[in-house]
């Protein structure tokens with residue numbers, strides 16, 4: 342079984358072969374990484390750890406990767422380490438040097454030509470190292486991690502095909518109406534599933550990615566608010582819509598907001614019930630347990646659980662050779 346991080350491509354290839362999706366969780370310290378990996382180990386599931394410019398003020402790419410590469414030694418299921426929403430080519434280079442096995446450059450807010458040219462450059466830097474590349478075409482709404490889309494532009498499937506042909510990206514984040522953060526919708530959302538279907542038909546070998554895919558479950562929001570929070574009218578993507586997108590070809594699902602809500606709810610509850618408490622090992626322990634339960638549910642909902650043995654321990658070296666062909 343794999344030791345260390347696998348190229349993300351290998352995880353998504355196996356997911357495509359069996360019709361499930363791999364969740365990508367934001368993990369940016371040893372504790373959050375161990376929590377995600379422990380759940381994945383319990384459920385024998387592949388998983389993606391991601392972090393990016395939003396986390397790097399705390400720990401830069403090389404230190405972050407050093408932590409991740411230390412933590413992964415305790416685990417043997419398939420895991421990829423992914424740069425999420427990289428905002429410059431130099432940052433991508435830093436992550437490649439640090440040992441990320443997948444990188445994303447998000448130039449989706451820039452003109453098509455600029456996005457495609459930069460993406461091509463990233464592919465030329467990453468593939469000789471066997472590292473997977475994710476691009477993004479179209480824009481998401483919401484504000485998170487410094488990404489503010491003032492108006493949403495859904496992905497045009499024909500453009501997506503052209504983009505993949507011109508750049509050689511392995512995975513593509515598409516905009517189908519989801520948005521980052523907890524306030525995604527005012528009413529039950531309508532997502533452009535036809536875009537998923539058409540894009541998948543046009544580029545069946547490119548792994549489609551959904552960002553902004555937290556479900557923002559009402560019970561989690563209610564729990565936060567019950568213990569003193571003020572998160573009114575938050576709404577996310579219902580799980581059945583994500584499952585429909587998986588059926589139509591989505592292979593990687595980025596989620597972060599739900600984890601933040603679960604973590605916050607547990608800490609708020611702890612302090613309301615233990616006003617005398619001030620030991621972070623105790624309240625962070627409660628929060629970790631809440632995250633644990635939440636990750637388990639995603640692994641089951643996305644069909645990821647039980648798939649840890651779909652891999653033959655493909656390494657960066659193997660994919661290097663494959664890209665060179």
Ligand SMILES: [Zn+2]
Pocket residue numbers: 426521552553595
């Ligand atoms: Zn995103």
